[in-house]
Amino acid sequence: MSELFTAEEVDQFHRDSFIMVEDFLDAEETQLLYEAAKGDYVMMQHAHDVKDIEGKNSKLALWDHPGDDIYGLIARSHKMVNRIEQLLSADVYHYHSTMMLKEPRVGGAWEWHQDYGYWYYYGCLFPDIAACMVAIDEQTKENGCLQVIKGSHRLGRLDHIEQTSAGSTQTSVDPERIEAILARMELVYCEMPPGAGIFFHGNILHRSEANLSDKPRWALRCVYNTVHNDPYRDIKHARYTPLQKVPDSAIKAAAAKSSDSAKEYYSGESLRTPRPDDAASSS
Numbered sequence: 001m002s003e004l005f006t007a008e009e010v011d012q013f014h015r016d017s018f019i020m021v022e023d024f025l026d027a028e029e030t031q032l033l034y035e036a037a038k039g040d041y042v043m044m045q046h047a048h049d050v051k052d053i054e055g056k057n058s059k060l061a062l063w064d065h066p067g068d069d070i071y072g073l074i075a076r077s078h079k080m081v082n083r084i085e086q087l088l089s090a091d092v093y094h095y096h097s098t099m100m101l102k103e104p105r106v107g108g109a110w111e112w113h114q115d116y117g118y119w120y121y122y123g124c125l126f127p128d129i130a131a132c133m134v135a136i137d138e139q140t141k142e143n144g145c146l147q148v149i150k151g152s153h154r155l156g157r158l159d160h161i162e163q164t165s166a167g168s169t170q171t172s173v174d175p176e177r178i179e180a181i182l183a184r185m186e187l188v189y190c191e192m193p194p195g196a197g198i199f200f201h202g203n204i205l206h207r208s209e210a211n212l213s214d215k216p217r218w219a220l221r222c223v224y225n226t227v228h229n230d231p232y233r234d235i236k237h238a239r240y241t242p243l244q245k246v247p248d249s250a251i252k253a254a255a256a257k258s259s260d261s262a263k264e265y266y267s268g269e270s271l272r273t274p275r276p277d278d279a280a281s282s283s
């Protein structure tokens, strides 16, 4: 499999804000990632609830630095990092990764937001950030797959409003603006088989619904910041740290290696979504 996108695929990313790669991981890598994640008791101890506006909980585990477990090797692999660098036309470093754990029947929704809507407040001056979400379970409409608005990164950064109903800690774009956007732009449900990856721009508008199905919806999401966009102050997530790329073969060589007890995960409190005054209060 090619480690890079074609010129047409790069154009597609700049037009649509995202691009999916169905066979991002091969069958063996997909199985290793599945086994590592599902048996990762260290990660589960560090997975925290994020409430949606109906009080349903999604869990996520978050870390800044990719190590030598299978998540870190996928995050550092050539087929991941070279593609991200190609899409952003710049050198990148690992900004953070998350394991998104939407459990059957209880997994909550994510409101419409842009990720750069958060990272702007973390000292990133440019929206030159991209992520890749890799499916661990099959991602379907029923289990709350990612939804995106095609081309929405071209709207620029939109203000986010705190959503506090039912104890929610999320922020989202004004629903009236979303309605206007959806009347003009296409909504895409990103259904994906295990092992597929979706690469998306930091300003893409995205959300997902609660998981009302009896199937889990787990996904690994790796985020990359461009080196020229090193945050101008320390608020949250990694400052520029050289990224040690590894050959794709390192993923299989590590087998189903899950996190070890030394891995530095974020605590529940530090998962809170950013507020406009975070920059000021950190000084």
Ligand SMILES: O=C(O)CCC(=O)C(=O)O
Pocket: 100, 110, 115, 133, 144, 145, 146, 206, 207, 208, 219, 221
């Ligand atoms: O896991 C989801 O459904 C939402 C993911 C998300 O909001 C993100 O990747 O920024």
